[in-house]
Each structure stands twice: as structure tokens, then as C-alpha cells.
Amino acid sequence: MQKKLNKIATDTNSFLKKFIQQQKKSELIIPMQYGLFSGGKKIRSKILIDIGTLFNLNYKSLIIIGAAVECIHAYSLIHDDLPCMDNDTIRRGKPSTHIKFGEATAVLAGNSLLTMAFEILSHKKFKIKTNIKNDLINKITECSGHLGIAGGQYLDLSFEHKKVSKKKIIEMETKKTGKLFSFCCAAPLILKNKNEKEIRKFENIGAEIGLLFQVADDLIDYKGSSSDAGKKTGKDKKKGKATLISLLGHENTIKYAKNLIIRINYKIRKYGSNSKNLAETLNYILDRKK
Numbered sequence: 001m002q003k004k005l006n007k008i009a010t011d012t013n014s015f016l017k018k019f020i021q022q023q024k025k026s027e028l029i030i031p032m033q034y035g036l037f038s039g040g041k042k043i044r045s046k047i048l049i050d051i052g053t054l055f056n057l058n059y060k061s062l063i064i065i066g067a068a069v070e071c072i073h074a075y076s077l078i079h080d081d082l083p084c085m086d087n088d089t090i091r092r093g094k095p096s097t098h099i100k101f102g103e104a105t106a107v108l109a110g111n112s113l114l115t116m117a118f119e120i121l122s123h124k125k126f127k128i129k130t131n132i133k134n135d136l137i138n139k140i141t142e143c144s145g146h147l148g149i150a151g152g153q154y155l156d157l158s159f160e161h162k163k164v165s166k167k168k169i170i171e172m173e174t175k176k177t178g179k180l181f182s183f184c185c186a187a188p189l190i191l192k193n194k195n196e197k198e199i200r201k202f203e204n205i206g207a208e209i210g211l212l213f214q215v216a217d218d219l220i221d222y223k224g225s226s227s228d229a230g231k232k233t234g235k236d237k238k239k240g241k242a243t244l245i246s247l248l249g250h251e252n253t254i255k256y257a258k259n260l261i262i263r264i265n266y267k268i269r270k271y272g273s274n275s276k277n278l279a280e281t282l283n284y285i286l287d288r289k290k
């Protein structure tokens with residue numbers, strides 16, 4: 001698994017480095033690169049490739065779409081760490097972008113990474129049919145805005161120190177984290193020109209994978225060590241964050257996550273041995289320490 005992740009990370013980073021090199025230079029490039037190349041796992045790109053494998057899709061196209069996703073992910077982490085958001089000083093074992101470059105620069109570097117995702121997908125060198133390109137951009141935009149990660153982040157912040165129902169916590173985590181995973185699961189079907197119903201089915205699978213990912217992240221915060229995680233742990237309780245652990249307890253949350261894995265595997269069983277890459281990724285997501 002780690003070998004596969006490393007290959008995807010190398011291929012994604014080399015695409016992104018080349019893409020940036022071909023652009024005109026600016027002062028924001030250094031903080032943008034700091035947020036982009038500071039050692040993320042590239043798990044979202046792995047999911048894209050796992051789902052792409054189910055449909056025999058071209059690896060290079062999936063890497064380009066994954067590169068756009070990683071730009072949005074990097075932006076969301078830079079903004080998430082800001083004092084007005086989760087106020088974190090360490091990310092991936094290094095000072096957060098605003099600690100290294102200052103708050104205003106971090107905001108602008110994050111904004112520029114967000115827009116870079118759309119530059120990558122709309123670029124003329126990404127040679128796919130125009131209607132498919134348009135559908136991909138439309139979907140990733142929807143997943144990033146008020147109905148997706150930004151909206152989920154709003155809920156996360158507004159739920160602090162409040163008693164929140166399980167349904168609301170799931171809604172918040174599905175938006176904040178799940179929507180980008182939904183895009184990763186829907187994108188291969190969009191590339192294959194599948195119908196709306198099929199795309200929606202895979203978006204729902206992505207939402208469940210994202211929820212599993214966030215629950216695992218909450219478990220790391222609850223029990224994991226800061227040195228393994230590369231970020232401070234034990235923060236959720238201090239900040240009064242609404243998580244499934246705060247509602248169901250540690251053991252029941254682990255059961256909940258294991259049931260999610262069973263449910264997702266059941267939904268992809270019809271793809272036979274092609275689905276084993278995704279099954280492996282799901283176990284990795286729950287067992288990971290960072």
C-alpha cells in the first residue's frame with residue numbers, strides 16, 4: 001500500500017512541479033509550494049485511481065485530476081490552520097503556512113491553490129472532451145463551496161461547545177471532508193460519460209469513504225501521538241468539537257467505522273477482483289497513524 005501511495009505521490013508532485021514551472025513566476029509561488037509539497041499522503045488521488053481502475057481509465061488523466069484535487073486539499077489545510085479557523089501551528093510535522101509566511105500570505109497562497117485546481121482542469125493541454133471537462137469542473141466546484149468543504153467547515157466551527165445530533169455531525173463531516181472524496185469517486189464515471197444515476201451512486205460511496213476518513217482522523221486526535229500524526233492531537237476535546245467520539249464514545253466509533261468499511265465493500269463487490277485496491281485503501285484509512 002505504502003509503495004502504491006509513494007508512486008502516486010511522486011507522479012502527482014512531478015505533474016504539479018512541471019505545471020508550476022510553466023507558469024510565470026510570482027512571490028506567492030514559494031508559500032504555495034510549501035503548502036503543496038510538504039509531504040501529504042495523497043490518499044484522495046489513490047481513491048481516484050482505485051475507482052478509475054474499476055473502469056479501466058487512463059492513469060495519466062487520473063493523475064491530472066488528482067493534482068487538481070490535491071491543490072484544493074492543500075488550500076483547505078492552509079486555511080484550516082489559520083487563527084480564525086482551527087488555529088494550528090504544526091502541519092505535516094512542520095510549521096503551518098501562516099506560521100512560516102504570515103497570515104495574509106497564507107490566505108493568498110491558499111486562494112491561489114484553490115484557483116490553480118481550475119487552471120489545471122481547464123488547461124488546453126488536458127485533452128479530454130469539452131463537455132466532460134465542463135462536467136468535471138462543475139462537480140469539483142460544487143464539492144468545494146458552500147455545499148461542500150467550505151460549508152462543512154462552517155458547520156464544524158459553529159458546532160463547537162454545542163450539543164449536536166448524530167445526523168448533524170455526519171452532515172458536517174460528510175461536507176467538510178467527504179465532498180472531496182465524493183468528487184474523487186464521481187470523476188472516473190464523469191470521464192467515462194456515465195449517466196447521472198451511476199455518478200450519484202459513486203458520489204454516495206465517496207461520501208461514505210470521506211466520513212470513514214474523518215472518523216479515522218478524529219480517532220487519531222483522540223488516541224494518536226502528535227509525533228506520529230505530524231500535528232497536535234487531543235485538540236477536539238479541548239475545543240469542544242462535535243465528533244462521533246464525543247457522542248458515541250471511542251469503542252462505538254471504531255465499530256461505526258468498521259461497519260462503514262463493510263458497507264462500502266458491499267457496494268463495490270460487483271467489480272470482483274478489480275475492487276481489491278479500494279478495499280485495501282479503506283483498511284489503510286482506518287489503521288493509519290497520520
Ligand code: GRG
Nearest residue numbers: 040041042076077079080149150153176177217
Ligand atoms: C476559508 C473560504 C474558506 C474555507 C475554508 C478550511 C476549509 C475551507 C475547509 C477545511 C476542511 C478540512 C481541513 C477538513 C479536514 C480534512 C482532513 C481530515 C484533512 C487531513 O487530510 P490528510 O490526512 O492530509 O489526507 P495529508 O497531510 O496526508 O495531505
